Amino acid sequence: xxxxxxxxxxxxxxEEDFLTIHCNYSASGYPTLFWYVQYxxxxxxxxxxxxxxxEKGSSRGFEATYDKGTTSFHLRKASVQESDSAVxxxxxxxxxxxxxxxxxxxxxxxxx
Amino acid sequence: xxxxxxxxxYHVTQVGNEVSFNCKQTLGHDTMYWYKxxxxxxxxxxxxxxxxxxxxxETVPRRFSPQSSDKAHLNLRIKSVEPEDSAVYLCASSLxxxxxxxxxxxxxxxxxxx
Numbered sequence: 001x002x003x004x005x006x007x008x009x010x011x012x013x014x015e016e017d018f019l020t021i022h023c024n025y026s027a028s029g030y031p032t033l034f035w036y037v038q039y040x041x042x043x044x045x046x047x048x049x050x051x052x053x054x055e056k057g058s059s060r061g062f063e064a065t066y067d068k069g070t071t072s073f074h075l076r077k078a079s080v081q082e083s084d085s086a087v088x089x090x091x092x093x094x095x096x097x098x099x100x101x102x103x104x105x106x107x108x109x110x111x112x
Numbered sequence: 113x114x115x116x117x118x119x120x121x122y123h124v125t126q127v128g129n130e131v132s133f134n135c136k137q138t139l140g141h142d143t144m145y146w147y148k149x150x151x152x153x154x155x156x157x158x159x160x161x162x163x164x165x166x167x168x169x170e171t172v173p174r175r176f177s178p179q180s181s182d183k184a185h186l187n188l189r190i191k192s193v194e195p196e197d198s199a200v201y202l203c204a205s206s207l208x209x210x211x212x213x214x215x216x217x218x219x220x221x222x223x224x225x226x
Contacts, residue, residue, distance in 0.1 A: 032212050043116070043202050043217025044155070051212060087153050093211040099145075099160055099168050100215065105153040 002027040006103035021075040023090035031092040033073040038087045116218035124224045135203030144186040147202040
Protein backbone atom coordinates (compact mmCIF):
# COMPACT_ATOMS: atom_id res chain seq x y z
CA UNK A 1 0.00 0.00 0.00
CA UNK A 2 0.89 3.67 -0.19
CA UNK A 3 3.23 5.03 2.47
CA UNK A 4 5.07 8.19 3.52
CA UNK A 5 8.32 8.29 5.48
CA UNK A 6 9.60 11.55 6.89
CA UNK A 7 12.35 12.75 9.23
CA UNK A 8 11.65 11.12 12.56
CA UNK A 9 11.12 12.81 15.89
CA UNK A 10 12.22 16.34 16.58
CA UNK A 11 14.44 18.80 14.74
CA UNK A 12 15.96 21.53 16.90
CA UNK A 13 17.39 24.63 15.22
CA UNK A 14 18.39 28.16 16.07
CA GLU A 15 16.75 31.15 14.42
CA GLU A 16 18.05 31.83 10.90
CA ASP A 17 19.22 28.23 10.47
CA PHE A 18 18.44 26.32 7.28
CA LEU A 19 15.72 23.70 7.58
CA THR A 20 15.34 20.42 5.74
CA ILE A 21 12.71 17.85 6.66
CA HIS A 22 12.96 14.77 4.48
CA CYS A 23 9.90 13.13 2.98
CA ASN A 24 9.92 10.01 0.81
CA TYR A 25 6.85 8.27 -0.49
CA SER A 26 5.87 4.93 -1.94
CA ALA A 27 2.94 4.91 -4.35
CA SER A 28 2.28 4.06 -7.96
CA GLY A 29 1.70 6.67 -10.62
CA TYR A 30 1.57 10.34 -9.68
CA PRO A 31 0.09 10.91 -6.24
CA THR A 32 -0.56 14.42 -5.03
CA LEU A 33 1.91 15.34 -2.29
CA PHE A 34 1.16 17.72 0.55
CA TRP A 35 2.88 19.46 3.42
CA TYR A 36 0.71 20.33 6.41
CA VAL A 37 1.72 22.28 9.52
CA GLN A 38 0.15 21.99 12.95
CA TYR A 39 0.67 24.71 15.54
CA UNK A 40 0.04 23.98 19.23
CA UNK A 41 -3.66 23.79 20.06
CA UNK A 42 -4.74 23.83 16.41
CA UNK A 43 -5.53 21.33 13.70
CA UNK A 44 -3.16 20.80 10.78
CA UNK A 45 -3.36 23.32 7.96
CA UNK A 46 -2.14 23.06 4.41
CA UNK A 47 1.20 24.64 3.60
CA UNK A 48 1.16 23.67 -0.07
CA UNK A 49 0.81 20.73 -2.45
CA UNK A 50 2.18 19.47 -5.76
CA UNK A 51 0.91 16.88 -8.22
CA UNK A 52 3.41 16.71 -11.09
CA UNK A 53 7.04 15.73 -11.38
CA UNK A 54 9.36 18.75 -10.83
CA GLU A 55 6.46 20.89 -9.62
CA LYS A 56 7.50 23.20 -6.80
CA GLY A 57 5.18 24.08 -3.98
CA SER A 58 5.87 27.03 -1.73
CA SER A 59 4.33 29.13 1.01
CA ARG A 60 5.54 31.38 3.86
CA GLY A 61 9.16 30.84 2.84
CA PHE A 62 8.84 27.04 2.82
CA GLU A 63 9.26 25.10 -0.38
CA ALA A 64 9.45 21.55 -1.71
CA THR A 65 9.89 20.06 -5.17
CA TYR A 66 8.12 16.93 -6.34
CA ASP A 67 10.77 14.46 -7.49
CA LYS A 68 9.38 11.27 -8.97
CA GLY A 69 12.84 9.89 -9.66
CA THR A 70 13.80 9.84 -5.99
CA THR A 71 10.14 9.65 -4.78
CA SER A 72 10.78 12.62 -2.54
CA PHE A 73 9.16 15.90 -1.50
CA HIS A 74 11.62 17.39 1.00
CA LEU A 75 10.58 20.51 2.91
CA ARG A 76 13.12 23.34 3.06
CA LYS A 77 13.31 26.83 4.45
CA ALA A 78 16.35 29.06 4.20
CA SER A 79 15.98 30.87 7.52
CA VAL A 80 13.67 29.60 10.24
CA GLN A 81 12.03 31.73 12.91
CA GLU A 82 10.82 30.85 16.39
CA SER A 83 7.24 31.16 15.08
CA ASP A 84 7.91 28.21 12.74
CA SER A 85 7.98 25.87 15.74
CA ALA A 86 5.27 23.32 14.97
CA VAL A 87 4.67 19.77 13.78
CA UNK A 88 5.05 19.23 10.04
CA UNK A 89 3.34 16.43 8.15
CA UNK A 90 4.07 15.13 4.70
CA UNK A 91 1.09 13.39 3.10
CA UNK A 92 -0.04 11.88 -0.17
CA UNK A 93 -3.33 11.28 -1.86
CA UNK A 94 -3.86 9.01 -4.79
CA UNK A 95 -6.35 8.59 -7.61
CA UNK A 96 -9.01 6.19 -6.43
CA UNK A 97 -8.09 6.68 -2.77
CA UNK A 98 -10.60 8.43 -0.62
CA UNK A 99 -8.10 9.29 2.04
CA UNK A 100 -4.72 10.80 2.71
CA UNK A 101 -1.72 8.82 3.88
CA UNK A 102 0.16 10.92 6.43
CA UNK A 103 3.74 10.62 7.51
CA UNK A 104 4.47 10.31 11.23
CA UNK A 105 5.06 14.05 11.65
CA UNK A 106 8.26 15.95 12.47
CA UNK A 107 8.34 18.34 15.39
CA UNK A 108 10.36 21.48 14.66
CA UNK A 109 11.62 23.48 17.60
CA UNK A 110 13.31 26.79 16.83
CA UNK A 111 15.24 28.46 19.61
CA UNK A 112 15.50 32.24 19.59
CA UNK B 113 -17.10 32.63 10.07
CA UNK B 114 -16.43 29.66 7.82
CA UNK B 115 -14.46 26.89 9.43
CA UNK B 116 -14.59 23.47 11.07
CA UNK B 117 -15.93 23.54 14.62
CA UNK B 118 -15.58 20.81 17.23
CA UNK B 119 -17.13 20.38 20.65
CA UNK B 120 -16.13 19.81 23.35
CA UNK B 121 -12.51 20.98 23.48
CA TYR B 122 -11.67 18.53 26.26
CA HIS B 123 -13.36 15.56 27.83
CA VAL B 124 -12.28 13.48 30.81
CA THR B 125 -14.15 10.27 31.54
CA GLN B 126 -13.88 6.88 33.18
CA VAL B 127 -13.27 3.55 31.51
CA GLY B 128 -16.50 2.02 30.27
CA ASN B 129 -18.40 5.28 29.77
CA GLU B 130 -19.93 6.45 26.50
CA VAL B 131 -18.83 9.72 24.92
CA SER B 132 -19.90 11.73 21.89
CA PHE B 133 -18.03 14.39 19.99
CA ASN B 134 -19.56 16.87 17.61
CA CYS B 135 -18.23 18.36 14.41
CA LYS B 136 -19.75 20.99 12.16
CA GLN B 137 -18.31 22.62 9.06
CA THR B 138 -19.59 25.84 7.55
CA LEU B 139 -17.41 25.64 4.42
CA GLY B 140 -20.05 24.06 2.22
CA HIS B 141 -17.90 20.96 1.74
CA ASP B 142 -19.18 17.55 0.69
CA THR B 143 -16.67 15.34 2.51
CA MET B 144 -15.86 15.02 6.20
CA TYR B 145 -13.36 12.95 8.16
CA TRP B 146 -12.47 11.81 11.63
CA TYR B 147 -8.83 11.32 12.59
CA LYS B 148 -7.21 10.06 15.76
CA UNK B 149 -3.96 11.76 16.83
CA UNK B 150 -2.00 9.96 19.52
CA UNK B 151 0.48 11.36 22.01
CA UNK B 152 3.31 10.99 19.48
CA UNK B 153 1.34 13.12 17.01
CA UNK B 154 0.65 10.18 14.72
CA UNK B 155 -2.44 10.90 12.59
CA UNK B 156 -4.70 8.02 11.62
CA UNK B 157 -7.83 8.25 9.50
CA UNK B 158 -10.82 6.62 11.10
CA UNK B 159 -13.82 7.46 8.93
CA UNK B 160 -14.73 9.50 5.91
CA UNK B 161 -18.17 10.56 4.68
CA UNK B 162 -19.09 12.02 1.33
CA UNK B 163 -22.58 13.56 1.10
CA UNK B 164 -23.64 11.63 4.22
CA UNK B 165 -22.40 8.33 2.77
CA UNK B 166 -19.64 6.39 4.49
CA UNK B 167 -16.74 5.98 2.04
CA UNK B 168 -13.80 5.14 4.31
CA UNK B 169 -14.06 2.96 7.36
CA GLU B 170 -10.63 2.05 8.60
CA THR B 171 -10.03 -0.81 10.96
CA VAL B 172 -11.17 0.74 14.20
CA PRO B 173 -12.75 -1.00 17.19
CA ARG B 174 -16.51 -1.50 16.88
CA ARG B 175 -17.13 0.72 19.87
CA PHE B 176 -16.45 3.69 17.56
CA SER B 177 -19.36 4.80 15.40
CA PRO B 178 -19.71 7.90 13.21
CA GLN B 179 -23.05 9.65 12.78
CA SER B 180 -23.90 12.00 9.94
CA SER B 181 -27.21 13.89 9.93
CA ASP B 182 -26.33 16.05 6.94
CA LYS B 183 -23.21 16.84 4.99
CA ALA B 184 -22.26 19.66 7.35
CA HIS B 185 -22.26 17.52 10.50
CA LEU B 186 -20.27 14.44 11.42
CA ASN B 187 -20.32 13.24 15.01
CA LEU B 188 -18.33 10.46 16.65
CA ARG B 189 -19.63 8.20 19.37
CA ILE B 190 -17.49 5.89 21.48
CA LYS B 191 -19.32 3.26 23.47
CA SER B 192 -17.50 1.95 26.52
CA VAL B 193 -14.21 3.86 26.25
CA GLU B 194 -10.87 2.18 26.92
CA PRO B 195 -7.62 3.75 28.20
CA GLU B 196 -6.07 3.47 24.73
CA ASP B 197 -8.79 5.76 23.40
CA SER B 198 -7.06 8.70 25.11
CA ALA B 199 -6.03 10.91 22.21
CA VAL B 200 -6.95 14.02 20.28
CA TYR B 201 -9.78 13.47 17.82
CA LEU B 202 -9.61 15.73 14.80
CA CYS B 203 -12.46 16.41 12.43
CA ALA B 204 -11.74 17.65 8.91
CA SER B 205 -13.59 18.49 5.74
CA SER B 206 -12.78 18.90 2.07
CA LEU B 207 -14.64 20.23 -0.93
CA UNK B 208 -14.92 16.74 -2.35
CA UNK B 209 -13.12 13.42 -2.04
CA UNK B 210 -10.84 14.08 -4.99
CA UNK B 211 -7.21 13.26 -4.50
CA UNK B 212 -6.17 16.89 -4.93
CA UNK B 213 -8.51 18.23 -2.30
CA UNK B 214 -7.20 20.25 0.60
CA UNK B 215 -8.44 19.14 4.00
CA UNK B 216 -9.52 21.73 6.58
CA UNK B 217 -9.16 20.62 10.18
CA UNK B 218 -10.93 21.61 13.36
CA UNK B 219 -8.95 22.29 16.56
CA UNK B 220 -9.62 18.81 17.93
CA UNK B 221 -11.23 17.25 21.00
CA UNK B 222 -8.82 15.93 23.59
CA UNK B 223 -10.13 12.79 25.31
CA UNK B 224 -8.62 11.53 28.54
CA UNK B 225 -9.77 8.16 29.82
CA UNK B 226 -9.01 7.48 33.48
